[in-house]
Amino acid sequence: MDYVVEMVGIRKEFPGIVANDDITLRLKKGEIHALLGENGAGKSTLMSILFGMYQPDRGTIKVSGKEVRITNPNVASRLGIGMVHQHFKLVEPFTVTENIILGSETRRLGFMLDVRTAAKRVEELSKKYGLNVDPYAKIEDISVGMQQRVEILKMLYRDAEVLIFDEPTAVLTPQEIEDLQNIMKNLVKEGKSIILITHKLKEIKAVADRCTVIRRGKTIGTVDVAETSREEMAEMMVGRSISFKVDKVESKPGEPVLEIQSLTVKNSKKVDALKAFTLDVRAGEIIGIAGVDGNGQSELVETITGLMKAESGSIRLNGQEISGLSVRERNENGIGHIPEDRQKRGLVLDYTLEENIILQVYNKQPYSKHGILQPAVIRKHAEQIIQSFDVRSGTGARSVVRSMSGGNQQKAIIGREVERDPDLLIAVQPTRGLDVGSIEYIHKRLVEQRDKGKAVLLVSLELDEVMNLSDRIAVINNGELVGIVNASETNEQELGLMMAGIHKEEGTS
Structure with a gap:
């Protein structure tokens, strides 16, 4: 059998953790081969080895039948292996073409930087593969989905035959995923x-x-996708059977915890991002916000949490107007926030896990006494969260957060916010980048918050998640509330139409 790439018996150890333990992966020519595993299973490590960013401790790699040593990404590139990383590596003020030729400009074209010829080739490649990218557009002016296509073009421009995609849909809208x-x-x-x-x-x-x-660094097996059910793959991945349905009883909503009245907010470009938006979230219910990315969800969350100022309108928490309060005061009054961007908004990447867990409470008893931090108490608190939220890291509470996988960073934030026991928990994309096992667990914890009489505001781009978790769903389009429906009485079609801005007929259901 002809394999373009064979990785056999790969082992890779880092301090405190065996990331890859005798893993084998064989890629046929002309196939799309999925590498499936939960957060921290060792997928990214394995691909970083193939791309030359790490060296394996043991095992062999063959490309087109020949054994190779891939000592760095340039060697991988010469062997025809390219990679689209989860976090793009693009220079914002440069054009598409300038980004694509970065690093390969002098070899190909003598010392003259012939951008026009390059742009022409970019255009040809773009047409051939149906990418529709403008070679002269600046990166800062194009959507995330387009930026990803630039990363794909970068590989094609370097004649890559094997393309590695690392979690490519984590940042895309449903339409972009289809594209x-x-x-x-x-x-x-x-x-x-x-x-x-x-x-x-x-x-x-x-x-x-x-x-x-792969599971916990070991190969579980390779299957034919057409013949294997979603449930079987999920079980191989996490080692137990997974339920794709969220278990919950009918909600028993109480008093409104959050009352938003005709809120108008301008974005950084001074355009109305929210227009007279009104919504109540009551104790003991989960309200889901459904909408295509960029329709005012971020501004809504940032205004409630105090990161942005409203032009007009009011926000009340437990009956008290909070528009004038600082972020810290809002936190202390009972708002918990799982932010959309875990790395920019949720964590200080160069702090340890335990330092990140106490970011909002380090100045309070028992974590500090008379202005002095109490390390033993802090560690115990962090270890409890690590335990109950299954946060995996090399060296436990002392791990630097930057070294952890994205999914484990996410679990740490969720643990921190839930354990603070807020009256209003705002969860934005809470399961972005998590595997089915972790998603099932996080969903349970959100429903548990609801059942404890907390108000939960869920903002997610995953329609399945909004429909599964919410009691009521508020649809937002272009900064306006299109309507509110009961989750049990709606379907994807109706929500899709509302997300496109078509108002639900009054009086019909």
Whole structure:
């Protein structure tokens, strides 16, 4: 059998953790091969080895049948291996073409930087693979989905034959995900081979031919996607059966905890991002906000949490107007916030896990006494969260957060916010980048908050998640409230139409 890439018996250790333990992965020419595993299973490490960012401690790598040593990413590039990273590596003020030729400009074109010729080639590649990218657009002016296509073009420009996609849909809207899946199919039609790192079973079912599952650093097996159910793959991935439905009883809402009255907010470009937005969230209910990304969700959350100022309107928490309060005062009055961007807004990446866990409470008893931090108390608190939220890291509470996988960073934030026991928990994309096992657990914890009589405001771009978790769903389009529906009485079609701005007919259900 002809394999374009074979990785056999790969082992990689880091201090305190065996990331890859005898893993084998074989990629056929012209296939989309999914690499599936939960957060911290060792997927990214394995691909970083193939891309030359790490050296394996043991094991062999063959490319087109020949054994190779990939000592750095340039060697990988020469062997025809390219990678689209989860966090893009682009220079914002540069154009698409300038980004694509970075690092390969002098070799190909003598010392003259011939941007026009390069732009022409970028355009040809863009047409051939159906990418629709403007070679002269500046990165800072294009959408995240487009930026990702620039990363794909970067690889094609360097003649990559094997393309590695690391969690490529984490930052895309549903429409962009569909476009990306078509692009991947086009690439394979043209003879490229793709490794797709993901933990989204729906996407594997949509595009992959075969799937290799790894769990806690070991290969569990490789299966044919068409013949394997979503449930079977989930069980291989986490080692137990998973329920895709959220278990919850009917909600018993009480008094309003959060009351938003005709809130208007301008964004950084001085345009109305929210227009006279009104919404109540009551104790003991989960309200989901559904909408396509960029329709005012971020501004709504930032205004409630105190990161942005409103133009007009009022925000009341437990009956008290909070518009004039600082972020800290709002936290202390009972708001918990799981932010959309865990790295920018949720964590201080170079602090340890335990330091991140006490960011809002370090100045309070028992974490500090008379202005002096109490390390033993802090560590105990952090260890309790690590234990109950299954936060995996190399050295426990002392781990620097930057070294942890995205999913484990997310679990740490959720643990921190839930344990603060807020009256209003705002959860924005709470399961972004998490695997099915962790998603199931986080959903349980959010429902548990609701059942304890807390108000939960859920903002998510995953329609399934909004429908599964919410009691009521508020649909937002272009900064306006389109309508509020009961989750048990709606469906994807109706929500999709409302998300596109079509108001629900009054009086019909």
